[in-house]
Amino acid sequence: MSDVHNDEEPRVVLSARGLGKDFMGFTAVNNVNLDVHHARIHALIGPNGAGKTTVFNLLTKFLQPTRGQITLLGTDITKMKPDAVARMGLVRSFQISAVFPHLTVLENVRVALQRPAELHVQFWRSLGALDVLNGRAEVLIDELGLTPWRDVRAADLSYGRKRVLEIATTLALDPQVLLLDEPMAGMGHEDVHTVAEIIREVARHRAVLMVEHNLSVVADICHHVTVLQRGEILAEGDYATVAADPRVRTAYMGTEA
Numbered sequence: 686m687s688d689v690h691n692d693e694e695p696r697v698v699l700s701a702r703g704l705g706k707d708f709m710g711f712t713a714v715n716n717v718n719l720d721v722h723h724a725r726i727h728a729l730i731g732p733n734g735a736g737k738t739t740v741f742n743l744l745t746k747f748l749q750p751t752r753g754q755i756t757l758l759g760t761d762i763t764k765m766k767p768d769a770v771a772r773m774g775l776v777r778s779f780q781i782s783a784v785f786p787h788l789t790v791l792e793n794v795r796v797a798l799q800r801p802a803e804l805h806v807q808f809w810r811s812l813g814a815l816d817v818l819n820g821r822a823e824v825l826i827d828e829l830g831l832t833p834w835r836d837v838r839a840a841d842l843s844y845g846r847k848r849v850l851e852i853a854t855t856l857a858l859d860p861q862v863l864l865l866d867e868p869m870a871g872m873g874h875e876d877v878h879t880v881a882e883i884i885r886e887v888a889r890h891r892a893v894l895m896v897e898h899n900l901s902v903v904a905d906i907c908h909h910v911t912v913l914q915r916g917e918i919l920a921e922g923d924y925a926t927v928a929a930d931p932r933v934r935t936a937y938m939g940t941e942a
């Protein structure tokens with residue numbers, strides 16, 4: 686495994702206990718226990734239909750669990766609504782990029798920053814009204830290595846940079862826990878490397894939980910891996926541990942590794 690260490694003390698920021706979801710009698714997720722740590726990257730992997738997306742939907746409260754408990758930053762969020770959970774610092778970046786194509790990188794980040802600041806009205810009157818947010822926007826753009834593309838329209842960015850911009854807009858909400866749904870989906874080799882490095886950087890000061898099919902990325906940047914199969918946890922540990930588990934190889938990696 687390569688360099689995935691950083692300085693901050695690992696503490697649990699998001700946890701699930703006995704998490705389960707039934708869809709009309711079909712058990713999609715069952716007895717899932719998860720501990721997601723600050724300043725760590727945690728991967729959720731497993732074959733198609735294993736329940737990864739359902740777990741994400743349960744954690745972000747887009748779905749109400751049938752069983753179990755979810756705790757965010759010490760608060761029981763099991764019965765909370767998605768927007769309240771997002772305001773508490775659990776933010777999900779969707780698989781489909783949600784940036785405005787005709788706005789530049791800087792403008793997109795400013796729009797994202799003004800959401801929590803509730804400056805909508807001023808924004809739609811004039812982009813200049815957001816000048817006060819430029820400082821924070823520049824810092825975010827710099828953190829994500831987007832400075833050379835600051836004045837480029839989102840539509841003209843490469844696929845990978847668009848994904849980085851999408852992560853930047855998500856970070857504008859200042860999440861404690863960032864959920865990434867297949868951040869490498871549809872990307873070429875070079876973009877995968879760029880985005881992986883960005884995720885590593887982002888996770889220095891935040892928890893990241895990601896669903897990812899690209900196992901070399903998981904091996905490279907993730908500290909902890911949870912393997913799901915048919916809605917249940919099959920194995921967990923660092924990548925080397927789960928990759929060496931014969932049950933995992935049979936269930937999932939047999940065709941991949």
Ligand SMILES: Nc1ncnc2c1ncn2[C@@H]1O[C@H](COP(=O)(O)OP(=O)(O)OP(=O)(O)O)[C@@H](O)[C@H]1O
Binds near residue numbers: 732734
């Ligand atoms: N709303 C729903 N109603 C009924 N069944 C559902 C619903 N959502 C998911 N399922 C079922 O739950 C199981 C888990 O699906 P889920 O999408 O969570 O898996 P996944 O691991 O994310 O798969 P993939 O890698 O293909 O995205 C599947 O059998 C799926 O058909």
